[in-house]
Amino acid sequence: MSVEPAETPPHVSFQVFLDGIVAAVRSVFFYVLVGNYVGMGALAHEVGFSFWWMAMSTLLIWAAPAQVILVSTLTTASLWEVALAVTLSSVRFLPMVAAILPVMRHRGVRQRDLLLPMHLTAISVWVEGMRLLPLMAVERRVAFYNGLGTGLISGALIGGAIGFVLAARLPPLLAAALLFFTPMAILMSSARNSRTLLDGLAFALGLIIGPIVAAQKIGLDLMWTGLIAGSIAYAVHRLRETRRRRAA
Amino acid sequence: MSATLHDLGPTLALILFGFLPNEVWRLVGLMLVHGLDEKSQIIVWVRAVATAMLAGVLAQLILSTSGALGSIPVGVRVGSAALGFAAFLLVKRSVFAGVLTGEIAVILGTYVFAP
Numbered sequence: 324m325s326v327e328p329a330e331t332p333p334h335v336s337f338q339v340f341l342d343g344i345v346a347a348v349r350s351v352f353f354y355v356l357v358g359n360y361v362g363m364g365a366l367a368h369e370v371g372f373s374f375w376w377m378a379m380s381t382l383l384i385w386a387a388p389a390q391v392i393l394v395s396t397l398t399t400a401s402l403w404e405v406a407l408a409v410t411l412s413s414v415r416f417l418p419m420v421a422a423i424l425p426v427m428r429h430r431g432v433r434q435r436d437l438l439l440p441m442h443l444t445a446i447s448v449w450v451e452g453m454r455l456l457p458l459m460a461v462e463r464r465v466a467f468y469n470g471l472g473t474g475l476i477s478g479a480l481i482g483g484a485i486g487f488v489l490a491a492r493l494p495p496l497l498a499a500a501l502l503f504f505t506p507m508a509i510l511m512s513s514a515r516n517s518r519t520l521l522d523g524l525a526f527a528l529g530l531i532i533g534p535i536v537a538a539q540k541i542g543l544d545l546m547w548t549g550l551i552a553g554s555i556a557y558a559v560h561r562l563r564e565t566r567r568r569r570a571a
Numbered sequence: 572m573s574a575t576l577h578d579l580g581p582t583l584a585l586i587l588f589g590f591l592p593n594e595v596w597r598l599v600g601l602m603l604v605h606g607l608d609e610k611s612q613i614i615v616w617v618r619a620v621a622t623a624m625l626a627g628v629l630a631q632l633i634l635s636t637s638g639a640l641g642s643i644p645v646g647v648r649v650g651s652a653a654l655g656f657a658a659f660l661l662v663k664r665s666v667f668a669g670v671l672t673g674e675i676a677v678i679l680g681t682y683v684f685a686p
Contacts, residue, residue: 418618422621536627
Protein backbone atom coordinates (compact mmCIF):
# COMPACT_ATOMS: atom_id res chain seq x y z
CA MET A 324 0.00 0.00 0.00
CA SER A 325 1.27 3.45 -0.88
CA VAL A 326 1.79 6.12 1.71
CA GLU A 327 -1.44 8.01 2.29
CA PRO A 328 -1.23 11.77 2.79
CA ALA A 329 -1.67 12.60 6.46
CA GLU A 330 -5.04 14.21 7.18
CA THR A 331 -3.40 16.93 9.27
CA PRO A 332 0.11 18.21 8.51
CA PRO A 333 2.68 17.59 11.28
CA HIS A 334 2.98 21.24 12.31
CA VAL A 335 -0.79 21.51 12.82
CA SER A 336 -0.70 18.28 14.78
CA PHE A 337 1.99 19.68 17.04
CA GLN A 338 -0.01 22.87 17.56
CA VAL A 339 -3.00 20.80 18.63
CA PHE A 340 -0.75 18.77 20.95
CA LEU A 341 0.34 22.05 22.57
CA ASP A 342 -3.33 23.09 22.88
CA GLY A 343 -3.83 19.84 24.79
CA ILE A 344 -0.99 20.70 27.18
CA VAL A 345 -2.49 24.16 27.77
CA ALA A 346 -5.88 22.55 28.50
CA ALA A 347 -4.13 20.25 31.01
CA VAL A 348 -2.55 23.16 32.88
CA ARG A 349 -5.90 24.97 32.94
CA SER A 350 -7.64 21.88 34.36
CA VAL A 351 -8.24 21.60 38.10
CA PHE A 352 -6.86 18.06 37.81
CA PHE A 353 -3.34 19.35 37.09
CA TYR A 354 -3.16 20.90 40.58
CA VAL A 355 -4.96 17.96 42.12
CA LEU A 356 -2.37 15.61 40.63
CA VAL A 357 0.53 17.75 41.86
CA GLY A 358 -0.97 17.66 45.37
CA ASN A 359 -1.82 13.98 45.28
CA TYR A 360 1.60 12.94 43.99
CA VAL A 361 3.39 15.04 46.61
CA GLY A 362 1.93 12.52 49.05
CA MET A 363 3.01 9.63 46.83
CA GLY A 364 6.58 10.93 46.44
CA ALA A 365 6.90 11.32 50.20
CA LEU A 366 5.67 7.75 50.68
CA ALA A 367 8.15 6.38 48.11
CA HIS A 368 11.00 8.18 49.84
CA GLU A 369 9.90 6.83 53.22
CA VAL A 370 9.83 3.23 51.95
CA GLY A 371 13.27 3.66 50.36
CA PHE A 372 12.70 3.74 46.60
CA SER A 373 14.89 5.97 44.45
CA PHE A 374 13.83 9.25 42.86
CA TRP A 375 13.96 7.74 39.34
CA TRP A 376 12.05 4.64 40.36
CA MET A 377 9.24 6.88 41.58
CA ALA A 378 9.21 8.88 38.32
CA MET A 379 9.27 5.69 36.26
CA SER A 380 6.37 4.20 38.20
CA THR A 381 4.31 7.32 37.38
CA LEU A 382 5.19 7.13 33.68
CA LEU A 383 4.60 3.38 33.36
CA ILE A 384 1.64 2.84 35.68
CA TRP A 385 -0.08 6.24 35.70
CA ALA A 386 -2.69 5.14 38.24
CA ALA A 387 -2.57 6.54 41.75
CA PRO A 388 -4.26 3.63 43.59
CA ALA A 389 -2.05 1.03 41.87
CA GLN A 390 1.06 3.07 42.67
CA VAL A 391 0.08 3.38 46.34
CA ILE A 392 -0.32 -0.40 46.49
CA LEU A 393 3.00 -0.97 44.74
CA VAL A 394 4.97 1.48 46.88
CA SER A 395 3.50 0.33 50.17
CA THR A 396 3.53 -3.46 49.61
CA LEU A 397 6.43 -4.17 47.24
CA THR A 398 8.99 -4.38 50.03
CA THR A 399 6.85 -6.50 52.35
CA ALA A 400 4.32 -8.72 50.53
CA SER A 401 5.01 -11.54 48.05
CA LEU A 402 5.28 -10.28 44.48
CA TRP A 403 2.32 -12.34 43.25
CA GLU A 404 0.09 -10.81 45.91
CA VAL A 405 1.28 -7.35 44.85
CA ALA A 406 0.48 -8.08 41.19
CA LEU A 407 -2.99 -9.36 42.11
CA ALA A 408 -3.76 -6.30 44.25
CA VAL A 409 -2.58 -3.97 41.46
CA THR A 410 -4.71 -5.80 38.87
CA LEU A 411 -7.82 -5.64 41.06
CA SER A 412 -7.32 -1.90 41.61
CA SER A 413 -7.22 -1.03 37.91
CA VAL A 414 -10.37 -2.61 36.43
CA ARG A 415 -11.79 0.88 35.74
CA PHE A 416 -9.37 1.34 32.82
CA LEU A 417 -11.19 -1.22 30.67
CA PRO A 418 -14.48 0.71 30.29
CA MET A 419 -12.68 4.07 30.32
CA VAL A 420 -10.40 3.17 27.41
CA ALA A 421 -13.30 1.45 25.64
CA ALA A 422 -15.46 4.58 25.95
CA ILE A 423 -12.89 7.22 24.96
CA LEU A 424 -11.02 5.62 22.02
CA PRO A 425 -14.08 5.48 19.72
CA VAL A 426 -14.52 9.24 20.31
CA MET A 427 -11.16 9.93 18.62
CA ARG A 428 -11.17 7.24 15.96
CA HIS A 429 -11.71 8.22 12.32
CA ARG A 430 -10.60 6.89 8.97
CA GLY A 431 -7.00 8.17 9.18
CA VAL A 432 -6.29 6.71 12.62
CA ARG A 433 -4.38 3.43 12.75
CA GLN A 434 -4.66 1.08 15.71
CA ARG A 435 -1.07 1.86 16.74
CA ASP A 436 -1.88 5.59 16.83
CA LEU A 437 -4.24 4.71 19.67
CA LEU A 438 -1.55 3.03 21.82
CA LEU A 439 -0.37 6.30 23.39
CA PRO A 440 -3.92 7.61 24.08
CA MET A 441 -4.67 4.18 25.57
CA HIS A 442 -1.70 4.38 27.94
CA LEU A 443 -2.36 8.00 28.90
CA THR A 444 -5.96 7.23 29.90
CA ALA A 445 -6.45 7.75 33.64
CA ILE A 446 -9.36 9.24 35.59
CA SER A 447 -8.17 12.85 35.14
CA VAL A 448 -7.40 12.57 31.41
CA TRP A 449 -10.59 10.63 30.77
CA VAL A 450 -12.85 13.12 32.55
CA GLU A 451 -11.33 16.12 30.74
CA GLY A 452 -11.14 14.23 27.42
CA MET A 453 -14.81 13.23 27.52
CA ARG A 454 -15.67 16.91 28.09
CA LEU A 455 -13.31 18.55 25.58
CA LEU A 456 -12.92 16.11 22.65
CA PRO A 457 -16.52 16.38 21.38
CA LEU A 458 -16.02 20.16 21.07
CA MET A 459 -13.36 19.83 18.32
CA ALA A 460 -12.96 18.37 14.85
CA VAL A 461 -12.41 14.61 14.91
CA GLU A 462 -9.04 14.90 13.09
CA ARG A 463 -7.61 16.87 16.02
CA ARG A 464 -8.69 14.62 18.84
CA VAL A 465 -5.78 12.14 19.02
CA ALA A 466 -3.12 14.87 19.10
CA PHE A 467 -5.14 16.93 21.58
CA TYR A 468 -5.70 13.95 23.89
CA ASN A 469 -1.98 13.10 23.77
CA GLY A 470 -1.18 16.69 24.77
CA LEU A 471 -3.78 16.63 27.53
CA GLY A 472 -2.38 13.36 28.90
CA THR A 473 1.23 14.53 28.64
CA GLY A 474 0.37 17.75 30.48
CA LEU A 475 -1.45 15.97 33.27
CA ILE A 476 1.18 13.24 33.70
CA SER A 477 3.74 16.10 33.97
CA GLY A 478 1.75 17.46 36.93
CA ALA A 479 2.04 14.05 38.59
CA LEU A 480 5.79 13.91 37.87
CA ILE A 481 6.32 17.40 39.31
CA GLY A 482 4.27 16.56 42.42
CA GLY A 483 6.11 13.26 42.91
CA ALA A 484 9.48 15.03 42.69
CA ILE A 485 8.43 17.72 45.20
CA GLY A 486 7.11 15.10 47.62
CA PHE A 487 10.27 13.01 47.31
CA VAL A 488 12.43 16.03 48.18
CA LEU A 489 10.17 17.31 50.99
CA ALA A 490 9.50 13.81 52.35
CA ALA A 491 9.74 13.80 56.12
CA ARG A 492 9.04 17.53 56.42
CA LEU A 493 5.42 17.05 55.37
CA PRO A 494 3.00 17.33 58.38
CA PRO A 495 0.52 14.36 58.48
CA LEU A 496 -2.60 16.59 58.33
CA LEU A 497 -1.27 18.35 55.22
CA ALA A 498 -0.42 15.01 53.62
CA ALA A 499 -3.98 13.76 54.20
CA ALA A 500 -5.47 17.05 52.98
CA LEU A 501 -3.45 16.75 49.76
CA LEU A 502 -4.93 13.30 49.15
CA PHE A 503 -8.44 14.69 49.75
CA PHE A 504 -7.96 16.71 46.55
CA THR A 505 -8.68 13.60 44.48
CA PRO A 506 -12.25 12.81 45.65
CA MET A 507 -13.12 16.53 45.56
CA ALA A 508 -11.94 16.91 41.97
CA ILE A 509 -13.76 13.74 40.86
CA LEU A 510 -17.00 14.97 42.48
CA MET A 511 -16.98 18.52 41.04
CA SER A 512 -15.72 17.61 37.56
CA SER A 513 -18.21 14.79 37.16
CA ALA A 514 -21.04 17.06 38.30
CA ARG A 515 -19.94 19.67 35.74
CA ASN A 516 -19.65 17.06 33.00
CA SER A 517 -23.02 15.36 33.60
CA ARG A 518 -25.03 17.12 30.94
CA THR A 519 -27.15 14.11 29.97
CA LEU A 520 -29.55 12.02 32.02
CA LEU A 521 -27.40 8.94 31.32
CA ASP A 522 -24.20 10.46 32.79
CA GLY A 523 -25.91 11.98 35.82
CA LEU A 524 -27.93 8.89 36.61
CA ALA A 525 -24.94 6.53 36.20
CA PHE A 526 -22.88 8.71 38.54
CA ALA A 527 -25.62 9.10 41.19
CA LEU A 528 -26.44 5.37 41.13
CA GLY A 529 -22.73 4.53 41.39
CA LEU A 530 -22.48 6.68 44.52
CA ILE A 531 -25.42 4.85 46.12
CA ILE A 532 -24.69 1.32 44.90
CA GLY A 533 -20.91 1.51 45.53
CA PRO A 534 -21.13 1.47 49.35
CA ILE A 535 -23.95 -1.14 49.24
CA VAL A 536 -21.79 -3.48 47.13
CA ALA A 537 -18.76 -2.83 49.36
CA ALA A 538 -20.81 -3.78 52.44
CA GLN A 539 -21.59 -7.22 50.92
CA LYS A 540 -17.84 -8.05 51.01
CA ILE A 541 -18.02 -10.11 47.80
CA GLY A 542 -14.87 -8.51 46.37
CA LEU A 543 -14.38 -6.77 43.00
CA ASP A 544 -16.50 -3.91 44.40
CA LEU A 545 -15.81 -1.44 41.62
CA MET A 546 -16.55 -3.90 38.84
CA TRP A 547 -19.96 -4.81 40.29
CA THR A 548 -20.75 -1.17 41.06
CA GLY A 549 -20.01 -0.20 37.46
CA LEU A 550 -21.93 -3.10 35.92
CA ILE A 551 -25.03 -2.76 38.13
CA ALA A 552 -25.32 1.04 38.33
CA GLY A 553 -24.20 1.60 34.72
CA SER A 554 -26.64 -0.98 33.34
CA ILE A 555 -29.61 0.43 35.30
CA ALA A 556 -28.79 3.94 34.07
CA TYR A 557 -28.46 2.65 30.50
CA ALA A 558 -31.81 0.81 30.75
CA VAL A 559 -33.57 3.98 31.96
CA HIS A 560 -31.92 5.94 29.14
CA ARG A 561 -33.10 3.44 26.50
CA LEU A 562 -36.63 3.36 27.92
CA ARG A 563 -36.85 7.15 27.74
CA GLU A 564 -35.43 7.22 24.20
CA THR A 565 -38.02 4.70 23.02
CA ARG A 566 -40.84 6.61 24.66
CA ARG A 567 -39.65 9.89 23.14
CA ARG A 568 -39.42 8.34 19.69
CA ARG A 569 -42.96 6.97 20.03
CA ALA A 570 -44.28 10.38 21.14
CA ALA A 571 -42.62 12.12 18.20
CA MET B 572 7.62 -20.25 45.23
CA SER B 573 7.42 -16.70 46.40
CA ALA B 574 9.88 -14.30 44.85
CA THR B 575 10.78 -11.15 46.72
CA LEU B 576 11.90 -7.71 45.69
CA HIS B 577 15.54 -8.52 46.36
CA ASP B 578 15.61 -11.41 43.88
CA LEU B 579 14.56 -9.16 41.02
CA GLY B 580 15.68 -5.62 41.64
CA PRO B 581 13.24 -2.73 41.88
CA THR B 582 13.07 -1.88 38.16
CA LEU B 583 12.17 -5.36 36.95
CA ALA B 584 9.72 -5.72 39.84
CA LEU B 585 8.10 -2.44 38.79
CA ILE B 586 7.61 -3.65 35.22
CA LEU B 587 6.50 -7.22 35.96
CA PHE B 588 4.36 -6.66 39.05
CA GLY B 589 3.27 -3.03 38.69
CA PHE B 590 3.18 -2.02 35.02
CA LEU B 591 1.93 -5.23 33.38
CA PRO B 592 -0.90 -6.12 35.84
CA ASN B 593 -2.14 -2.52 35.54
CA GLU B 594 -1.74 -2.07 31.77
CA VAL B 595 -3.60 -5.27 30.91
CA TRP B 596 -6.99 -3.55 31.44
CA ARG B 597 -6.09 -0.69 29.10
CA LEU B 598 -5.00 -3.20 26.45
CA VAL B 599 -8.20 -5.22 26.76
CA GLY B 600 -10.19 -1.98 26.44
CA LEU B 601 -8.28 -1.10 23.26
CA MET B 602 -8.81 -4.52 21.69
CA LEU B 603 -12.50 -4.79 22.58
CA VAL B 604 -13.51 -1.57 20.82
CA HIS B 605 -11.59 -2.29 17.62
CA GLY B 606 -13.95 -1.23 14.85
CA LEU B 607 -16.71 0.02 17.15
CA ASP B 608 -18.22 3.44 16.61
CA GLU B 609 -18.73 6.19 19.20
CA LYS B 610 -22.49 6.15 18.66
CA SER B 611 -22.89 2.37 18.93
CA GLN B 612 -25.13 1.24 21.77
CA ILE B 613 -22.39 -0.93 23.33
CA ILE B 614 -20.14 2.13 23.70
CA VAL B 615 -23.01 4.15 25.20
CA TRP B 616 -23.48 1.37 27.78
CA VAL B 617 -19.72 1.06 28.43
CA ARG B 618 -19.58 4.81 29.05
CA ALA B 619 -22.35 4.49 31.67
CA VAL B 620 -20.42 1.62 33.32
CA ALA B 621 -17.22 3.72 33.39
CA THR B 622 -19.09 6.71 34.87
CA ALA B 623 -20.65 4.51 37.58
CA MET B 624 -17.23 3.02 38.38
CA LEU B 625 -15.84 6.53 38.78
CA ALA B 626 -18.62 7.26 41.29
CA GLY B 627 -17.63 4.02 43.03
CA VAL B 628 -14.03 5.26 43.30
CA LEU B 629 -15.34 8.50 44.82
CA ALA B 630 -17.49 6.64 47.37
CA GLN B 631 -14.52 4.45 48.31
CA LEU B 632 -12.23 7.44 48.85
CA ILE B 633 -14.78 9.27 50.98
CA LEU B 634 -16.01 6.33 53.07
CA SER B 635 -13.03 3.97 53.44
CA THR B 636 -11.59 3.78 56.93
CA SER B 637 -8.13 2.56 55.95
CA GLY B 638 -5.43 4.07 53.76
CA ALA B 639 -3.79 7.45 53.80
CA LEU B 640 -7.09 9.29 54.25
CA GLY B 641 -7.78 7.21 57.37
CA SER B 642 -6.51 9.95 59.69
CA ILE B 643 -9.46 12.15 58.67
CA PRO B 644 -12.74 11.09 60.39
CA VAL B 645 -15.39 9.79 57.95
CA GLY B 646 -17.91 12.38 59.17
CA VAL B 647 -15.51 15.19 58.36
CA ARG B 648 -14.88 13.76 54.88
CA VAL B 649 -18.61 13.42 54.08
CA GLY B 650 -19.38 16.88 55.51
CA SER B 651 -16.52 18.52 53.60
CA ALA B 652 -17.59 16.88 50.34
CA ALA B 653 -21.16 18.16 50.90
CA LEU B 654 -19.92 21.69 51.69
CA GLY B 655 -17.65 21.66 48.64
CA PHE B 656 -20.53 20.53 46.44
CA ALA B 657 -22.78 23.28 47.84
CA ALA B 658 -20.08 25.87 47.04
CA PHE B 659 -19.76 24.40 43.53
CA LEU B 660 -23.49 24.92 42.95
CA LEU B 661 -23.54 28.41 44.50
CA VAL B 662 -20.54 29.76 42.56
CA LYS B 663 -21.88 29.14 39.04
CA ARG B 664 -20.76 25.47 38.94
CA SER B 665 -17.10 26.37 39.51
CA VAL B 666 -14.87 23.33 40.02
CA PHE B 667 -12.14 25.44 41.62
CA ALA B 668 -14.56 26.97 44.17
CA GLY B 669 -15.92 23.54 45.08
CA VAL B 670 -12.52 21.87 45.49
CA LEU B 671 -11.13 24.81 47.48
CA THR B 672 -14.13 24.91 49.86
CA GLY B 673 -13.93 21.14 50.38
CA GLU B 674 -10.21 21.36 51.15
CA ILE B 675 -10.61 24.20 53.67
CA ALA B 676 -13.51 22.34 55.31
CA VAL B 677 -11.52 19.10 55.61
CA ILE B 678 -8.51 20.84 57.18
CA LEU B 679 -10.61 22.84 59.67
CA GLY B 680 -12.84 19.82 60.39
CA THR B 681 -9.92 17.52 61.10
CA TYR B 682 -8.32 20.20 63.26
CA VAL B 683 -11.52 20.60 65.33
CA PHE B 684 -12.77 16.98 65.52
CA ALA B 685 -9.54 14.96 65.50
CA PRO B 686 -6.78 17.10 67.02
